[in-house]
Amino acid sequence: MRKVMTGNYASAYGAKVSRAEVIAAYPITPQTSIVEKLAEFVAAGEMKAKFIPVESEHSAMAACVSASIAGARTYTATSSHGLTLMHEVLMWASGARLPIVMTNVSRAMAPPWSVWADHMDSVAQRDTGWMQFFCESNQEVLDTIIMAYKICESEHVMLPAMIIEDAFILSHTSEPVDVPDQDMVDSFLPEYDPAVKLEVGNPMGFGSLVRPDQYMEFRYKAMKAMESARERIASVEDEFRRTFGRSYGGLLDEYRCEDAEVVLIVAGSAAGTTREVVDSMRDRGIRVGLARLRALRPFPQEELRALANRVRGIAVLDRSYTFGAAGAFYTETCGSLYPQAKRPFVKNYIAGLGGRDITPGIIEGIFSDMIDATDRGEVAGPEWVDVAGLERRWR
Amino acid sequence: MTKSYEDIPLTPISSVPSTMNKTGLWRVFYPVVDFDKCTKCTLCWKFCPDAAIQLVDGLPVIDLEFCKGCGICANECPAKCITMVKEGE
């Protein structure tokens, strides 16, 4: 059933058709309508779930962890300072190997106080052991939630995942979304039934103390799980495509990269604007392409190395910044490419922080600058785009 | 619009207090006090999250330029002398 809805409602419908059983969440702009919609579904009897109103995001994730250990399919949503408040419990969720799925409405961190889109909150969680998927459209948000449960609950994965929607640009933008039939989702996504769980008749402790002589083995298992997620993400997406007719390009969604000279790596909604610019520049004979970073974790190392063999320059757009280093996507890209004998030029561009609009002019400016830098064999940066007081505005 | 990153302080600073932001416009309901029933217990003044109530001779006077109409005063009043009335009615 295709209807016009916001990204937040797409998240709520995603959790609904995935038959999430426990939802524990705390409101924060611009996530609130996700939780309000879910509360409506539960109150109307349309969704059989236990809704737990909690007093903070830290408690929300703690409640999700407990529910998940008890064998329930669990969902929550948050944003920005809510996500960072749950940071220690995110670590717990992945260390305890729990397939929790969460929507993060990616919003800038304060101060300065901002409610608008950027990726700093999400990027700051890349070490927590969660899978991270950045969505370009509301449809992708809904579909990725369904796929995430299937991926997360796989025996060889058993790790949590966050589905990221850009604040306001997706969360509050209404566009057509197809909500799949419940029957079709049920046949695609079976019930969650873990082998080991908290049971009243069979008391056990979870996440207990381990001495130095065993800790590394647990971490090694988690590493293997995240690595096997790579293949699982691909196979689940393939099955999703065959069942529902839609797919999203795996970990790195390439658009017109086959014969591109220069490509742009970017995540989230700005990738949509980039597709328009790529088409426009291609119409003028300029060979550019988009490599949309769909997953930050697991990071698409193999896909990037294969792409790097074919292009002369890679521009990396970060919608966040790690002070004292560079943009996170840039450092991860360079890290992946370091072992290669053949490496293209890579340059970092910082744009769109705190909801600053990423316009077609900015994307085209980045492509042109990257082509120029590649031609001259000179790559400086990171290049901060559209900052008052700097030369390069490119709006 | 900022001219340059060099012209701004280290972190945003407001020199205008939040009391300059007249939040009365946010309201959908406003409180009405029945002064005949009021026992001057001052609970409404204590509970108001916005400090929108002043005590004048022990009686609550609500500043409608700031009152957001949350209804906490009406809810807490033991004498039930505060009523919430819809704006425009």
Add this chain to the structure above:
Amino acid sequence: MNQGAIMIEVRFHGRGGQGVVVASEVLANAAFREGFEVASFPFFGVERRGAPVTAFARLDTRPIRLRSSIYEPDYVVVLDSSLMKGVDLLEGLKAGGHVLINYPDGKSLPALPSGYRYYTLDATSIAAEHMIGSKVAPIVNTAIMGGFARVCDLISLESMLESIRDKAPVKKDANVAAARAAYDRTKEVVV
């Protein structure tokens, strides 16, 4: 950038509490019913009644991939004419673009720049006549969208009315009637 495609961009101006965002959603839904691809989105700071609110809508025949804001709308819809002092309501409007203003009947418009097409509609009176919202603050968003159907020939009145019926939480008949009346009472004004 979009050669051959119909890309219509609309900007709405109003104040918090007037239903500006719902107006943009009504348009998106109406256009969706007609087979368009749509995107509608608000821009607001921290929400409060009375503060200026801007909302946007894009309509296209192809799926909409553009995610940046709208800078050069084809249509501007003004729900509250008190915004005419202090906000540049025509900023970026394309040459020959259309402006629909909720304006009292009988009152003449202030001086406005030429090169655009202006339409007025007394949506406030129509909303009050149909008892939508309160007497002090009638809700004009459904009436103004009836007027928009008159100004923009891409969307039929029928689709707009169905969308209004769908979106109005209460008084569905009154909202639809107000929009129908507004459609008839919208007039082009020469400046």
